Amino acid sequence: MDDESLWLLPQLIRAQRVASLGTLRDGAPFVSMVLYAPAEDFRSYYMHTSRLAYHTQDIQRDPRVSLMIAEADDATRDPQTLARISIMGAATICAVEDADYVVARGAYLARFPELAFTFGFGDFALYRITAESARYVAGFARAFTLTPARLAQASRIA
Amino acid sequence: MDDESLWLLPQLIRAQRVASLGTLRDGAPFVSMVLYAPAEDFRSYYMHTSRLAYHTQDIQRDPRVSLMIAEADDATRDPQTLARISIMGAATICAVEDADYVVARGAYLARFPELAFTFGFGDFALYRITAESARYVAGFARAFTLTPARLAQASRIA
Numbered sequence: 439m440d441d442e443s444l445w446l447l448p449q450l451i452r453a454q455r456v457a458s459l460g461t462l463r464d465g466a467p468f469v470s471m472v473l474y475a476p477a478e479d480f481r482s483y484y485m486h487t488s489r490l491a492y493h494t495q496d497i498q499r500d501p502r503v504s505l506m507i508a509e510a511d512d513a514t515r516d517p518q519t520l521a522r523i524s525i526m527g528a529a530t531i532c533a534v535e536d537a538d539y540v541v542a543r544g545a546y547l548a549r550f551p552e553l554a555f556t557f558g559f560g561d562f563a564l565y566r567i568t569a570e571s572a573r574y575v576a577g578f579a580r581a582f583t584l585t586p587a588r589l590a591q592a593s594r595i596a
Numbered sequence: 597m598d599d600e601s602l603w604l605l606p607q608l609i610r611a612q613r614v615a616s617l618g619t620l621r622d623g624a625p626f627v628s629m630v631l632y633a634p635a636e637d638f639r640s641y642y643m644h645t646s647r648l649a650y651h652t653q654d655i656q657r658d659p660r661v662s663l664m665i666a667e668a669d670d671a672t673r674d675p676q677t678l679a680r681i682s683i684m685g686a687a688t689i690c691a692v693e694d695a696d697y698v699v700a701r702g703a704y705l706a707r708f709p710e711l712a713f714t715f716g717f718g719d720f721a722l723y724r725i726t727a728e729s730a731r732y733v734a735g736f737a738r739a740f741t742l743t744p745a746r747l748a749q750a751s752r753i754a
Contacts, residue, residue, distance in 0.1 A: 455669055455671065455675045456675050460618040460627035462625055465660075466620070466661075467619055467620055467662045468662050469616050469617070469618035469625075469627055470680075470731070471664065471666050502623075502624040502625060503625060504624070506616055506627035506628065508614070510670065513613065517613045517631055524626060550675075573650065575629070
């Protein structure tokens with residue numbers, strides 16, 4: 439990976455608020471929009487979501503997911519040059535007793551303080567997506583396959 | 597569906613240039629960014645993509661896809677209120693001899709005239725996603741399941 443692409447990655451992951459989540463629904467792909475907060479080391483991504491949502495139902499049946507974080511299109515640039523990263527991994531519930539719960543809740547609420555009230559809802563739960571691999575497209579003809587260790591490295595550069 | 601949500605839908609589908617495509621990769625979901633052009637009746641969505649792209653390889657193995665078109669996040673609004681539609685369907689190659697090829701190519705090039713040169717590349721092909729159902733979220737607590745006929749109806753209102 440070239441230096442510019444590596445430098446862009448933490449900005450992309452931290453700047454966006456919404457991502458596209460791919461889940462399995464009756465064996466077929468289903469893509470929906472989710473709010474997310476990255477863990478400091480970029481190895482995990484947290485969502486706080488209702489059990490009533492389609493994607494939450496899907497995750498409960500099969501934890502395999504893909505989370506794509508993409509630069510928002512402001513319609514001024516060649517859309518092919520928008521940076522994006524597709525993270526593949528598994529989504530698991532982040533329970534109150536888990537080691538990362540307090541940090542995860544804090545990371546989520548630091549991004550979405552106005553959503554603190556949803557932590558009082560019985561049908562909501564925090565989920566962590568644990569990255570297993572990622573495909574990063576920094577721009578036209580700049581595509582890289584990344585390991586979780588490489589994601590963690592990117593989290594430390596800026 | 598309420599009138600405001602119905603009225604918003606054609607704007608959403610026509611205004612965006614990029615979408616999130618969910619495919620199956622080794623049985624797991626994979627989400628990537630694609631450029632798309634909707635058919636006039638919103639029953640089909642066209643992409644022009646390289647055989648080398650992961651999502652094209654995936655489609656060739658299993659045609660089941662989900663295409664999510666979402667309002668771009670400009671970071672000024674509650675992100676939960678961003679409108680989005682998740683279309684579920686099948687992706688098939690749109691060959692030169694197919695009845696919809698000329699119209700599809702025209703729709704794609706009307707949106708992306710600067711990409712005309714990619715039609716000269718041997719590894720590129722036009723694909724159509726035929727919608728089988730859709731989940732439309734017009735905003736907070738405004739979610740609707742739509743049939744292809746309902747999509748077609750939305751295409752005629754504006």
